[in-house]
Amino acid sequence: MNFEFSDDVTTMREEVHRFLTEQLPAGVVRQRIDAGARFDEDLWSKIAEMGWLGAAIPEEFGGVELGYEALCMIAEELGRALPSVPFASSIYLAGQAIVLFGSQAQKTGYLPRLADGSLIGTFALAEGAGDPKPNAVHARVTAGRLTGTKMPVFDGMVADFAVVAAQAEAGEPGLFIVDLTAHGVTRRAIESLDLGRAAAEIQFDGATAELLPLAQDWHAVTALLDRAAILFAFEQVGGAQAALAMALNYAQNRYAFGRPLAALQALKHKLADIYVLTELARSNAYFGAWALDSNAPELASAAAAARLSANEAFYQAAKENIQIHGGMGFTWESDCHLFYRRAKQMAGNLGSARYWRNRLIDRLLTQNENIKAA
């Protein structure tokens, strides 16, 4: 029985943690946002140099193939540090789509450049409000040309290409690679709740679209979402942990009525509850990491449980972090809002909690039926 990260990953975590702490001292994430940067390009190139982008990309395609456990750990540390980089869009979504569903040529063409950071990818699924459903996809590819509008596409302004969900000529929506710098693509920046993950609306008007050969049906979309949900869950657990630490630090150092806020039982119980939510979310994320790494049959239910628990833990931690900071937490400079904003961005990005709860229950019911039939 070993339900912990491997020693290698644990050692690497120290490095990752130290690096991010050095690169992003308190306030820096916000200052770079304030400076109007599209994203933190300096950090992005350093992250690429460290090899993190290629953690789950096979060596033959330019990755370092550290495995999913390592990628989960990196996700958790990034969630804690909250940098403005398109890591989730480019690596968990676009990169994984190509790893899972791409042809040899597509892998050779894209993965090495995703791994070295010279190319940024994103995932274009949503077409306005609602959850990921095949009948909500109206974008269409006809004779290799994509038409339709995707909104929001996170990191859509900085990405070089997108993996786009669109209806093929027959059947269910599949996944296509589209060069966002090519003819037939118009994008405009739209305001996003998450300041570190700028969104775009992208209009496709006959843009060249190249099918990912193993992603010809909706199955591919849900498989991608499941895997991304686990990586998202690690970011959310990292975010929850950081928001909890921040609240705790403030409560320990701010005095009222002659003692630290942290001495008040109302605050002790509140933070104890957030600690419990975070630990349950972490445990579910761990199981997700195991399922991801071993491609287990439980992957779908593990992903849903990881995502739902992590959503809740991150949101509660971020929300109560503002509350515990009092008026100070309501100011721009407190940075509390960065967690609060990201918690909500991440909770919606892969589909709402309602959508994931339904998927979880559906999945458990079929798992049960399968067990009965066997």
Place this chain on the structure above:
Amino acid sequence: MDFSDTPQEAEFRAEAQAFLAANAKLRPENSHAYRSRAFNDEDVQHSKAWQATKAKAGFAGFHWPKKYGGREGSQMQAIIFAQEEEKYSVPPGIFNQGVGMALPTIMSCGTPAQAERYARPALFGEEVWCQLFSEPAAGSDLAGLRTKAERQGDEWVINGQKVWTSNAHFSQFAMLVARSNPDVPKHQGLTFFILDMATPGVEVRRIKQISGTSNFCEVFLTDVRIPDANRLGAVGDGWKVAMTMLANERFTVAQAEGPDFDDILPLVKQVLLDGKAAIEDSAVREKLAVWYCQAQGLKYTRLRMQTALSRGKTPGPEASIGKLVSASKLQEIAAFGIDLLGQSGAVMDGELAPYNAWFQHALLYAPGKRIAGGTDEVLRNIIAERVLKMPPELRVDKGMAFNQIPTGLR
């Protein structure tokens, strides 16, 4: 990450499986094991016999020294054996207080003669132990207990009342904490004793709980004489000894029993709401998803703790999470199972209510789970103070002699 046993663990598991297969019957699938009645004499006899069978085969006292009949094995072996034993219909365990708590405490705080006297009879199921700690006026504030211990020559004379004692009515021995000095601050004036429950002046009464059953007792102690040789630890060290013992408790009661997600799921598939299976209803799905995530989260939190254990680390106060979350989850699932039945939710006839009225019974035992072994509130304080390192509660009785502490009664 790897869920499989190490070669040593696998070898031990195979041994345990062979022992269980040869000595017990498998539990039927989907049997909802709960007990609405208290243990009777027959249960106690069965439990004693099963404990003896296990001890003789080396499947008890996993981390006890060999000289007392133990295995000198690991905590992991205890966990693996419990996982395998759970698959069998075996008599209820009534030896945790003795084997899991009293004897390890006697071995670490008592004299070799005491350990020699009590270890084997406890391990082999001959002597049952109970715990005389809580009092009517001392629950979460255990150190405020008032049962008096007065020294008279080579004896101590005990007067007072204990409460919430499981198994007292069939126990041979008890661990007793009493106040030997009321003139010093409360934690300093306590002394720990081993009490023979057959001593004159010990009177056990059953407590009728909100469910109508009696799992607990109250114990009245009137001029009970205990030889000084049965004192455990130094005079005034009772708190230290009690803490040594309670450190073992929170891990052993880490999880409240069901109904859990797996029990409510079949019910929501059967029950109809508006002509459709309840599981189709989105409000029902929402609740189920929350409980599934909690149940899974607890399961894997436990596995993380077991990983720490198997690497030789001691589980910390994090173990409080299990009881804190599972007790409320159980109460909510019980209440929901009843809500689901609408107008017949309050029917408690075992022939009519699903699963022999398990949800209705659970509604009535769930409140106890949120209190026993540390209330929700105490557990939150423990997490806040020991895990998150937040300051301790203000104590207005700190440093005050026990007999000067306000009680509301004087």
